[in-house]
Amino acid sequence: FFHPHDGIRDCLLSRGLGDVYKRQVSSIACYEGSPAEFEVIAQSEDTINYLWQLSTDIGSSWDDLDEDDTYSGTNTNKLLISSTSLSMNGYLYRVKINTDNYACFVYSEDSAELKVEPELPSANTIDNLIKCDDNSFGDEDDGIISGWNFDKNINDILNGNTNTDKLTITFHISSDSANDLNDNGITDSDNYTNENSPNEQEIFVRVRNNETDCFNAETSFKLIVEPLPTANAVTISRQCDGDGGDESQDGLYPFDTSNIQITLLANQTNVTTYYYYKDADNNDVLIGNELPNPFVSGSQIITIQVENNTPQKCYDETTLEFIVDDSPETYAVVIDSKCDDGPSDIDGYSEFDTSSITQTLLTNPETNQTQSLDLYSVEYEYIDVNGATVTAAELPNPFNTKTQTVKATVTNKLNGTCVISENIQFTVDPLPVVNAVITVEQCDNDENDDGLTKFNLTSYKNLISEDHQNETFEYYSDIGLTNSITSPEDFENTVLYNQSIYVKILTNQNCFRESRIDLKIGASQIPNSFVEDNNTKYTMCETSLSTAQDGIEIWSSSIFTEINTKLVNSNTKFSEQNITISYYSSKDDALIKKDPIDITQNYTNTTPFNQEIWAFVENNDLTEVSCEGLEKVGELYVEPRPVAYPVTIERQCDGGAGDDSQDGIYPFDTSTIVTTLLTNPDTGVVQDQSILTLSLIHI
Numbered sequence: 001f002f003h004p005h006d007g008i009r010d011c012l013l014s015r016g017l018g019d020v021y022k023r024q025v026s027s028i029a030c031y032e033g034s035p036a037e038f039e040v041i042a043q044s045e046d047t048i049n050y051l052w053q054l055s056t057d058i059g060s061s062w063d064d065l066d067e068d069d070t071y072s073g074t075n076t077n078k079l080l081i082s083s084t085s086l087s088m089n090g091y092l093y094r095v096k097i098n099t100d101n102y103a104c105f106v107y108s109e110d111s112a113e114l115k116v117e118p119e120l121p122s123a124n125t126i127d128n129l130i131k132c133d134d135n136s137f138g139d140e141d142d143g144i145i146s147g148w149n150f151d152k153n154i155n156d157i158l159n160g161n162t163n164t165d166k167l168t169i170t171f172h173i174s175s176d177s178a179n180d181l182n183d184n185g186i187t188d189s190d191n192y193t194n195e196n197s198p199n200e201q202e203i204f205v206r207v208r209n210n211e212t213d214c215f216n217a218e219t220s221f222k223l224i225v226e227p228l229p230t231a232n233a234v235t236i237s238r239q240c241d242g243d244g245g246d247e248s249q250d251g252l253y254p255f256d257t258s259n260i261q262i263t264l265l266a267n268q269t270n271v272t273t274y275y276y277y278k279d280a281d282n283n284d285v286l287i288g289n290e291l292p293n294p295f296v297s298g299s300q301i302i303t304i305q306v307e308n309n310t311p312q313k314c315y316d317e318t319t320l321e322f323i324v325d326d327s328p329e330t331y332a333v334v335i336d337s338k339c340d341d342g343p344s345d346i347d348g349y350s351e352f353d354t355s356s357i358t359q360t361l362l363t364n365p366e367t368n369q370t371q372s373l374d375l376y377s378v379e380y381e382y383i384d385v386n387g388a389t390v391t392a393a394e395l396p397n398p399f400n401t402k403t404q405t406v407k408a409t410v411t412n413k414l415n416g417t418c419v420i421s422e423n424i425q426f427t428v429d430p431l432p433v434v435n436a437v438i439t440v441e442q443c444d445n446d447e448n449d450d451g452l453t454k455f456n457l458t459s460y461k462n463l464i465s466e467d468h469q470n471e472t473f474e475y476y477s478d479i480g481l482t483n484s485i486t487s488p489e490d491f492e493n494t495v496l497y498n499q500s501i502y503v504k505i506l507t508n509q510n511c512f513r514e515s516r517i518d519l520k521i522g523a524s525q526i527p528n529s530f531v532e533d534n535n536t537k538y539t540m541c542e543t544s545l546s547t548a549q550d551g552i553e554i555w556s557s558s559i560f561t562e563i564n565t566k567l568v569n570s571n572t573k574f575s576e577q578n579i580t581i582s583y584y585s586s587k588d589d590a591l592i593k594k595d596p597i598d599i600t601q602n603y604t605n606t607t608p609f610n611q612e613i614w615a616f617v618e619n620n621d622l623t624e625v626s627c628e629g630l631e632k633v634g635e636l637y638v639e640p641r642p643v644a645y646p647v648t649i650e651r652q653c654d655g656g657a658g659d660d661s662q663d664g665i666y667p668f669d670t671s672t673i674v675t676t677l678l679t680n681p682d683t684g685v686v687q688d689q690s691i692l693t694l695s696l697i698h699i
Contacts, residue, residue, distance in 0.1 A: 031119045032085055032116055032119075033084065034084055034120075037081065042097055046100055046102070048099055049075070051097075051105075053093070054093055055091070058092065077095075084114065088116055090114070092112065092113055092114075093113075093114065094107055094111045095107070095108050096108075120214055121167050122207070123157055126219075127221070129221060130225075131225060131226065133225050133226065133228050140316070141228070144193065144194055144198050146191065146193040148193070148194065150203065153221075157169060157207065167210065169206070170208070171204070171205060172186060173185075173201070173203065174204060178206040179217045200225065201223045202221070202223075203223060204219070205219040207219075226314045231264060231305065232318070233318055234260050234263050235320070236257070236260065238323035240325050240412070241325065241327045249326075251298045251324055254295070254296050255294055255296075257293045260320065264306065270308065271306050271308055273289055274288075276305070277300060278302075295322075301320070302319065303318075303319055304320055306318075328362075328412055329371065329410075329420065330361055330420050330421070335427070337427035337428070338352065338429065339510075340428055340430055348402045349385070352399045353399075354396070354397045357395060361424075362410065371410070377411050378408060378410050379391055379408070381409070382395065383401075385400060401428070403428045404426055405424070407421055408423075410422075431511045432471050432511065432512065432513050433513075434465045434513045438464060438517055439518045441519075442520070442591070442630075451497040453492065453521055454592050455493065455519060457489065464503060465505050468505075471507055472507075473504070473505055475491075477494070490594075493519050496521070498520055499518075503515045522627050526570070526633065530570065534570065538555070538559055540637075540639070542638055551608025551610075553638050555603045555605065556602055560599035563615075571629075573619075574628065574629075579617055579620070581617050582596040582616050582618075583596060584615075585607065587612075590630055605636050609640065610636075610638070613632065613635065614631065614632050616630050617629035617630070643687065649669075654666065
């Protein structure tokens with residue numbers, strides 16, 4: 001700072017005045033022909049006078065500079081050199097200063113040297129730096145990236161310079177900044193963020209010689225943030241194992257992927273897609289540029305990349321999750337039918353034990369593996385005793401029900417569409433409908449009337465049960481059903497005159513009730529002289545050859561019509577009551593009602609020559625059978641044909657009897673001819689001559 005003093009003191013104080021001078025080289029000529037400038041800064045309360053001087057002999061002598069084509073500003077604080085030359089290399093410059101109040105000159109303590117190089121440092125052009133947008137700053141769509149590293153390009157920019165150890169490279173966001181030596185440019189050149197210039201920014205390079213301050217700021221490059229493609233979110237519905245019509249327990253499903261690519265790209269072009277799955281080592285394995293359709297997959301997450309068709313191959317990524325939920329399996333639940341029981345055994349209800357139904361429903365009988373109720377829910381739909389449809393997680397136990405089909409539904413808890421149903425049949429079998437007691441009276445036509453006779457117990461089924469054709473009957477002689485009657489169709493009572501037989505009637509489902517047959521022995525209402533009294537003995541001749549007679553003939557059904565009419569008319573009880581008359585080929589058959597004769601058809605006798613016909617007459621009501629008659633009511637006689645057996649007589653000689661030997665006549669002995677004629681030579685049986693008429697015809 002300058003302060004007013006007298007002239008002598010000014011000069012005396014001028015030695016300390018240099019402290020107020022500050023030399024600053026603001027511009028140095030770097031190459032021939034380039035401009036240069038020197039600047040000093042001084043402060044004083046008075047007007048400062050400047051005068052620049054030049055030394056061309058390394059400071060031995062100094063000459064004041066005048067304004068000309070080369071120099072300007074010679075009497076200002078900034079000296080301008082319009083154009084430098086190699087001959088000026090090494091020139092020294094200083095400034096002398098005084099004020100109007102201080103006449104003594106003060107010189108800048110340090111002279112400034114002008115250095116002129118043949119050329120500027122070189123700055124090679126590099127390619128634009130291109131990066132894919134990311135979320136290092138903001139998000140992936142803002143065009144701003146952190147982490148640009150310019151420093152790694154320094155070698156490429158300086159390549160070709162021989163004095164790289166003397167060079168400093170800086171990066172700037174504008175040309176003005178690069179050309180201002182007082183501006184050091186970007187400070188974080190190894191981790192730059194293009195925050196103020198999204199998407200694209202030009203970066204200017206300055207290469208500066210540290211000794212001469214010569215610099216090159218003609219090079220620049222661009223930061224380009226390439227927008228990412230968009231991998232739009234894609235989803236696909238979770239599916240149930242087996243719903244694709246394939247194996248239900250393989251964990252795979254043929255997914256329909258026809259819309260995946262369209263949704264993923266949403267009309268984007270100039271991109272390529274890549275689909276990857278993870279292998280067992282968690283490595284990405286390429287599936288292809290598109291998914292196959294259908295895509296058979298288990299539960300997995302695949303990675304999808306959408307990549308720009310550019311050298312940078314910028315991409316966006318998304319995932320697609322395939323879920324194949326386990327489909328539940330149901331296994332047959334077989335419930336044994338039960339017979340109607342409970343307080344009423346005719347209401348169609350019975351109680352079932354349902355304690356193991358869910359376990360059976362969910363358990364594979366081959367592997368004994370049970371599906372967990374943690375993963376699956378079970379629901380039963382049934383009709384309760386009030387007729388209401390009920391849906392519940394469990395069946396009542398005991399389950400009082402009529403015959404019905406219960407629907408069991410098993411559902412995957414994670415995916416309600418994975419469901420399967422199984423019908424469970426509950427069957428209540430009805431008990432047979434029977435008469436508790438029936439009474440059967442059998443006729444005893446034995447001559448001794450001993451109170452014993454035979455019964456065909458099976459013939460009374462229709463009186464015991466309406467559905468007897470579809471039921472099984474067991475017969476016992478005791479109420480405890482321990483002594484089984486083995487031949488109920490040919491049973492003779494063991495208790496005289498009256499006996500009770502106990503019957504167990506079983507349906508095809510083994511549901512049973514019990515009944516009782518009370519047997520009674522009564523007298524026949526048909527007289528034993530019926531055949532003679534009603535002239536029901538019928539005769540016909542043997543029709544077979546006389547040498548092959550079997551005594552079997554076919555009899556017209558009209559014979560039985562006649563017998564039946566005579567039998568009904570023989571007793572008023574028969575005509576006035578509800579009776580059943582059946583005919584048999586023997587007494588034994590009649591007693592047990594075995595093989596009744598169909599009187600609407602012609603009959604063939606089973607006993608040769610002489611066939612008895614027996615009638616069994618019963619009076620029927622709902623629970624009682626009364627024997628009205630058991631007797632022989634007809635005879636069918638097949639009269640044998642007479643047989644003339646061969647008769648021979650020895651030939652004789654004429655005259656052998658002592659008569660005329662030449663008359664051709666002989667007195668034959670015929671006393672045995674009739675006997676021989678009627679006698680079967682094989683059996684010796686002689687036909688009854690008294691019922692035969694013999695006619696001898698002379699031929």
